[in-house]
Amino acid sequence: xAAHPNTVPVSLAVIRGAMGLLSRAVPDLxxxxxxxxxxxxxRFAAPERExxxxxxxxxxxxxxxVETRIQAWKWGSGPMILLVHGWEGRGxxxxxxxxxxxxxxxxxxxxxxPGHGASSGNRSSLPxxxxxxxxxxxxxxxxxxxxxxxGCAATTLALxxxxxxQRLVFIAPPLNPSDYVGRFGEIxxxxxxxxxxxxxxxxxxxxxxxxxxxxxxxxxxxTTPLLVxxxxxxxxxxxxxxxxxxxxxxGARMITTTGLGHRRILRDERVIEAATQFxxx
Numbered sequence: 001x002a003a004h005p006n007t008v009p010v011s012l013a014v015i016r017g018a019m020g021l022l023s024r025a026v027p028d029l030x031x032x033x034x035x036x037x038x039x040x041x042x043r044f045a046a047p048e049r050e051x052x053x054x055x056x057x058x059x060x061x062x063x064x065x066v067e068t069r070i071q072a073w074k075w076g077s078g079p080m081i082l083l084v085h086g087w088e089g090r091g092x093x094x095x096x097x098x099x100x101x102x103x104x105x106x107x108x109x110x111x112x113x114p115g116h117g118a119s120s121g122n123r124s125s126l127p128x129x130x131x132x133x134x135x136x137x138x139x140x141x142x143x144x145x146x147x148x149x150x151g152c153a154a155t156t157l158a159l160x161x162x163x164x165x166q167r168l169v170f171i172a173p174p175l176n177p178s179d180y181v182g183r184f185g186e187i188x189x190x191x192x193x194x195x196x197x198x199x200x201x202x203x204x205x206x207x208x209x210x211x212x213x214x215x216x217x218x219x220x221x222x223t224t225p226l227l228v229x230x231x232x233x234x235x236x237x238x239x240x241x242x243x244x245x246x247x248x249x250x251g252a253r254m255i256t257t258t259g260l261g262h263r264r265i266l267r268d269e270r271v272i273e274a275a276t277q278f279x280x281x
Contacts, residue, residue, distance in 0.1 A: 031197035050092035071118035072111035076102035079143035083110035086149025090117035129154030175241035219248035236262040
């Protein structure tokens with residue numbers, strides 16, 4: 001959502017102005033509005049290259065509880081590889097991995113997280129993502145998981161809560177997703193007291209402290225082999241975060257790329273080849 005000060009979209013400028021005024025005039029209401037904005041992802045249409053790959057898949061649904069419907073897709077046969085997208089993403093963003101993995105003898109499953117893509121709902125969060133990873137993994141028993149951005153955090157929390165898999169590839173992982181609350185506050189001009197109240201409301205909603213989402217602490221308890229791939233020019237999650245996660249995770253390896261940023265890295269042939277080889281090793 002960040003933009004150059006001289007090119008701030010009108011809608012964002014209006015929200016910044018409104019949240020600045022509301023934060024100072026009615027802080028309790030501002031914190032409620034902030035929670036709603038923080039948990040409301042934007043949906044983006046898939047480009048043709050992604051739609052073409054989805055058209056070759058077998059679609060299916062996974063139900064989470066009574067109301068949440070997760071849209072998923074499957075290709076191929078053999079040991080299953082689960083693909084997990086990031087915040088405001090979609091399962092098809094990792095579609096470039098499908099053909100190489102199927103050719104290597106694997107089946108592949110991807111899905112849209114709650115409030116994303118073709119799945120139900122219009123609110124989401126890291127706990128929602130982790131819930132979806134556990135649910136889809138429970139229905140498909142993945143041999144390995146390839147995750148991007150917030151999907152890496154969700155997968156780590158799902159592992160902490162009992163998910164089992166043989167191999168992991170994390171692309172552009174965050175270190176501590178809770179740090180992004182500060183960025184959210186800066187982007188929307190939310191005062192620190194209101195931001196703190198927003199944190200408290202979210203803690204109450206999910207019955208977890210923010211510290212529970214710190215991946216550096218959780219990583220030290222992990223035993224699943226992990227490959228981290230991170231680009232030096234990533235402006236969404238920083239290369240230093242991937243490096244720190246690799247250092248904290250016992251036995252993890254890291255590949256550094258340059259010039260691919262946060263999303264083009266998902267279509268890079270060398271990255272896809274390295275991930276496929278790591279899963280096969």
